[in-house]
Amino acid sequence: MNCVPIGFVSSPYKIRGDAPKQGRLTDEVSIITLDPAYMDAAEGLCIGDDLFVLCWFDRSDRTVLKSRKFGEEQNPLRGVFSTRSPNRPNPIALTLVKLVSVDGCGLTVRGLEALDKTPVVDIKPYSDGIDTPRND
């Protein structure tokens, strides 16, 4: 189960302390530069789209099974599958962003919290119909 990078993030966050806990907390933009080999897969993306970006957090600790919310000592330890901690067995981050502009292979998005040079592994359109909780 080998992931390939479809592109890389250029962001203002160079080291872990720079990044917000969640991209939602900032208006910063980042650029996803797609590998030209995958440009055909981006056809149909439109300015203003809400997109899930799946990144491979290559600077995460994959051995961590429990963590504290926001890494703060006063919060209780919880299993990482019940948190959004970047440290987890498969360090795939899920972030809902807004597509701001497209310039060739460069997708400018608002709301990503990934560090500079983070590999991107997938992009998916958000859909109200399937991405909101079930009522049952």
Added chain:
Amino acid sequence: MNCVPIGFVSSPYKIRGDAPKQGRLTDEVSIITLDPAYMDAAEGLCIGDDLFVLCWFDRSDRTVLKSRKFGEEQNPLRGVFSTRSPNRPNPIALTLVKLVSVDGCGLTVRGLEALDKTPVVDIKPYSDGIDTPRND
């Protein structure tokens, strides 16, 4: 960027033709059997939780860059990053499910469309605060 299975799906869908286009379209339950090595990471999951399940769709075609919605001939070809097609460079599926019950390593969930024996690579809690579109 090597993914490890944290568990496997047991579902009523044995071959691709069996599965619904989206798990949302069915009330069927599936069981995610966690690898005991990752049980600590599941601590804190609660019945009724809305969870994103990330599966590795091992029977997908990773060479496909464009596809037609629902695979239907009358729909136009679109880049797979603007669709939820299971066929994509990294076949990671994202499905929002409801946790129905927990029995040891077995998590019973409603709303998963994964085929029987599909590897699971991550589980994340849904959060209104970050998983709904931005207003800007």
